[in-house]
Amino acid sequence: MGKPTGFMEISRQDRKYMLVADRTQHFREFVIPMADEEVRKQGARCMDCGIPFCHQGCPVNNLIPDWNDLVYEDNWRKALDTLHSTNNFPEFTGRICPAPCEAACTLNLNDDPVTIKTIECAIIDKGWQSGWVKPQIPQHRTGKRVAVVGSGPAGLACAQQLARAGHAVALYEKADRIGGLLRYGIPDFKMEKHLIDRRIAQMQAEGVIFRPNSHIGRNVPAKKLLDEYDAIVLAGGSEQPRDLNVPGRELKGVHFAMDFLPQQNRRLAGDTIAEESCISAQDKHVIVIGGGDTGSDCIGVSIRQGAASVTQIEILPKPPVKENKGLTWPHWPNKMRTSSSQEEGCERDWCVATQWIEGENGQVKRIHCVRLDWRQEGGRWVMHEIHGSEFTLPADLILLAMGFVHPVREGLLSDLGVKLDERGNIQATTVNYQTSVDKIFTAGDMRRGQSLVVWAIREGRQAARAVDEYLMGSSDLPR
Numbered sequence: 001m002g003k004p005t006g007f008m009e010i011s012r013q014d015r016k017y018m019l020v021a022d023r024t025q026h027f028r029e030f031v032i033p034m035a036d037e038e039v040r041k042q043g044a045r046c047m048d049c050g051i052p053f054c055h056q057g058c059p060v061n062n063l064i065p066d067w068n069d070l071v072y073e074d075n076w077r078k079a080l081d082t083l084h085s086t087n088n089f090p091e092f093t094g095r096i097c098p099a100p101c102e103a104a105c106t107l108n109l110n111d112d113p114v115t116i117k118t119i120e121c122a123i124i125d126k127g128w129q130s131g132w133v134k135p136q137i138p139q140h141r142t143g144k145r146v147a148v149v150g151s152g153p154a155g156l157a158c159a160q161q162l163a164r165a166g167h168a169v170a171l172y173e174k175a176d177r178i179g180g181l182l183r184y185g186i187p188d189f190k191m192e193k194h195l196i197d198r199r200i201a202q203m204q205a206e207g208v209i210f211r212p213n214s215h216i217g218r219n220v221p222a223k224k225l226l227d228e229y230d231a232i233v234l235a236g237g238s239e240q241p242r243d244l245n246v247p248g249r250e251l252k253g254v255h256f257a258m259d260f261l262p263q264q265n266r267r268l269a270g271d272t273i274a275e276e277s278c279i280s281a282q283d284k285h286v287i288v289i290g291g292g293d294t295g296s297d298c299i300g301v302s303i304r305q306g307a308a309s310v311t312q313i314e315i316l317p318k319p320p321v322k323e324n325k326g327l328t329w330p331h332w333p334n335k336m337r338t339s340s341s342q343e344e345g346c347e348r349d350w351c352v353a354t355q356w357i358e359g360e361n362g363q364v365k366r367i368h369c370v371r372l373d374w375r376q377e378g379g380r381w382v383m384h385e386i387h388g389s390e391f392t393l394p395a396d397l398i399l400l401a402m403g404f405v406h407p408v409r410e411g412l413l414s415d416l417g418v419k420l421d422e423r424g425n426i427q428a429t430t431v432n433y434q435t436s437v438d439k440i441f442t443a444g445d446m447r448r449g450q451s452l453v454v455w456a457i458r459e460g461r462q463a464a465r466a467v468d469e470y471l472m473g474s475s476d477l478p479r
């Protein structure tokens with residue numbers, strides 16, 4: 001612990017955002033990095049707790065107090081090595097992780113946790129700028145071949161760990177570019193895509209072969225992988241969106257969020273979207289249904305595309321402005337949060353259900369909603385429509401962002417015959433990540449259901465160790 005009195009002398013400061021009026025003119029990142037000296041001061045606030053609750057909050061078990069201290073001591077190089085020892089891609093989490101570590105930080109008891117995420121991002125950004133991030137080419141090759149299916153954060157982390165253990169790894173991806181939801185889903189203003197490209201280059205140098213445009217179970221038979229590889233890791237994400245079964249769902253202008261968001265990623269990558277399939281929010285009254293990350297991303301993209309208005313409706317009740325720390329800490333609390341996109345200018349409404357969607361000439365025009373009363377009945381929350389509370393909103397574009405129910409079953413999963421759990425995800429434990437079929441493993445959203453990038457990285461790393469143990473009898477890879 002570099003500065004024992006740091007937490008008493010220095011107040012919490014965090015990265016600022018560009019002004020709304022400026023940042024909504026473009027799709028680039030808008031978080032303003034902190035100067036090194038300020039980051040060091042923030043590192044000095046860490047108390048190096050006897051029980052570092054931040055560790056418990058962090059799914060990849062980042063060694064947070066260690067690198068906080070190293071940054072304070074101006075030893076950025078060692079801080080980078082410490083950070084990389086638990087996280088393959090801290091530049092991703094340093095930008096888009098909700099930071100459960102900060103909720104768990106002891107200093108959060110009085111609302112000003114250490115700025116862990118900002119320090120993490122500063123370390124890795126400096127690492128790249130300084131040329132310290134190099135390929136880690138294995139000293140020996142095992143002669144074993146592993147196929148990883150899906151190139152999101154779980155597949156990438158898994159492939160990188162396995163390649164570093166000396167296995168010959170091929171990463172199969174159905175999309176034309178690598179990255180999963182990091183590439184096609186999460187908007188560029190939250191995370192620019194060149195960050196993925198430089199990791200791909202690093203991984204190629206480490207020996208990973210990337211095979212985009214390879215849809216396993218469609219244009220590449222699943223059996224081919226079984227025949228050609230010693231182990232297979234399924235990291236295909238949770239791609240089946242939750243639908244809205246109300247009259248009018250079929251109207252033009254009602255889309256899943258994941259039909260809308262990737263188009264903008266593609267435009268920014270230089271692709272042209274065919275006019276007939278183009279979904280644009282320009283000059284439209286946009287309704288976003290669903291209050292999570294995906295919904296927020298729809299808001300930010302719609303505003304940048306020039307929407308006439310954006311309204312987000314949520315079926316659940318409005319959360320409390322402030323949590324009761326005595327009850328919630330060190331866990332992730334349910335409380336009112338406003339994302340940067342929501343701050344950019346959208347109306348939000350809670351306890352609202354959609355009754356039906358009205359159209360004219362096949363095109364959506366209005367959405368008909370009703371207010372809800374949530375009551376506890378028999379130990380569970382039950383929603384009731386409030387009679388007479390019906391209302392209507394103008395709607396030219398409705399984006400469904402109500403989450404994802406489970407992985408897509410047709411093709412890959414049905415061809416391989418892996419067992420599913422009661423939620424419809426692939427059945428496997430976090431001890432060995434093995435599916436019901438020999439030599440097939442699984443990780444990330446495909447196993448745990450819709451989750452976070454940091455959980456996907458954790459599962460990818462742990463699954464890599466499990467595969468290494470399976471192939472070699474033991475493993476030096478960290479869990």
Ligand SMILES: Cc1cc2nc3c(=O)[nH]c(=O)nc-3n(C[C@H](O)[C@H](O)[C@H](O)COP(=O)(O)OP(=O)(O)OC[C@H]3O[C@@H](n4cnc5c(N)ncnc54)[C@H](O)[C@@H]3O)c2cc1C
Binds near residue numbers: 150151297452
């Ligand atoms: C719009 C949106 C915004 C989000 N924002 C955040 C955020 O800000 N912070 C955060 O932590 N999390 C966020 N999440 C969640 C996060 O992106 C996911 O939890 C994470 O990407 C899961 O990683 P994964 O590797 O398991 O799967 P994915 O990232 O979904 O990657 C799976 C990949 O597998 C490929 N694939 C699937 N089937 C096949 C097949 N048969 N053959 C070949 N390839 C296949 C898919 O094309 C995809 O590229 C967001 C999710 C969405 C949808």
Ligand code: SF4
Binds near residue numbers: 064
């Ligand atoms: S809980 Fe907070 S103060 Fe304690 S070690 Fe972790 S980051 Fe530092």
